[in-house]
Amino acid sequence: MDKVKVFQPHYYKKFKCTGSECKNNCCRHNWQIRIDKGTYDKYLSLDDDMFSQLSENMKVMSEDPFLALILSDSDGNCKMLDDRGWCRIQLKHGHEFLCRTCRLYPRKTCLVDNETERFLELSCEVAAQLILFDQNIMKFEEAELLPIVDGRVVYNHQLEAQEYISSLNSVSIFWRLRITAIAIMQSRQYKVRLRMLILCLFIQQIDTLLAEGRESEITLVADEFMKQLDTGHFDTLRNQMPDGTAPEPGVILDVLGEMAKGNNIKLNNCIKQAMEGFGLQPDSLEVSEDFAENYKKYYNQYFSDKEYIFENYIVHNILSEGFPFNYKHETSVMKNYAELLAKFELIEFLFVGVSRRRMKFDKRTLIECIAFFTRSYDHNLKDFLIRD
Ligand code: SF4
Secondary structure (H helix, E strand, C coil): CCCEEEEEECCHHHCCCCHHHCCCCHHHCCCCEEECHHHHHHHHCCCCHHHHHHHHHEEEEEECCEEEEECECCCCCECCECCCCCEHHHHHHCHHHCCHHHHHCCEEEEEECCEEEEEECCCCHHHHHHHHCCCCCCCEEEEEECCCECCEEEECEEECHHHCCCCCCHHHHHHHHHHHHHHHHCCCCCCHHHHHHHHHHHHHHHHHHHHCCCHHHHHHHHHHHHHHHHHCCCHHHHHHCCCCCCCCHHHHHHHHHHHCCCCCHHHHHHHHHHHHHCCCCCCCCCCCCCHHHHHHHHHHHHHCCCCHHHHHHHHHHHHHCCCCCCCCCCCCHHHHHHHHHHHHHHHHHHHHHHHHHHCCCCHHHHHHHHHHHHHHHCCCCCCCEEEC
């Protein structure tokens, strides 16, 4: 069986699921697990009581395109868990009978211009710990991947640079964009908010070049930004930008209000606590006059020497989401930047608010805020792609 070369962050190989010891087990998160056709056919071939258990707890949503789901109970637990919280399918028929989602999570494999990349998902708290809490600059390595499911590689996403950049050099231009975006976000001489501003300036220029069909100039602009980072060109911005800046609360409260309408109990609890932490009323966009001042104070209380956490969060997003493009095939790079900024601000708001409410700023709260938020915001039903 041929091995496939894969590009991965250095933390990837350290991941180990903690299973029943996991405090926020992914089998208890109200996810309706998508069953792929191959697994569904395996289930149909069963002639024991597992078949009837599956029939009771699984729902076929459509035959074309095929979609079947394993359902959760009213507490959010996967209906195939037994009384001890163990998966009945795995217990009886082994790992091979799990659907692709359950076999692979929290691993995510992407096909980017015929190259394979893999990451871990921030929605798993063990993965989040590995991704976010390394103080060293995030590094990447090449490894080998054995095809995982039924002798084949399963891809969560696929991206081709040509879809966004018509130049014959689309692949190398895309890599210049990624490398420059990461270099900006890893420029530790600046606060994360200033790095986000520099990234915004870069992406604005790229947006204009793409819109005007001047793709050949992208490399020059990327070179210029790299040079400016080295020569301290952005130092003047640092002097103008105060330490720790509060986000615009209206937009954040709007988005969180929408998210709170979902049935994610843990996230809803976080949102409620964050609002209480800032003394905000549900269903009201009014914030107190000292909101911005308090926000900065609380943010600095925890992050003044830990900004590497958000740096890692954003670098992880840049690579694993195909930034400045994305796997949702959104062609506007400015829109993708705005989404990245919004995610950063929403998580920051949740963490600062919840910590304020609990009167304690700690790693556990941050991991929970990120994992609960990501489980709601980033995870939709995924279409897996298979490649021989
Ligand atoms: S959330 Fe992560 S560590 Fe916890 S059970 Fe799921 S895969 Fe394992």
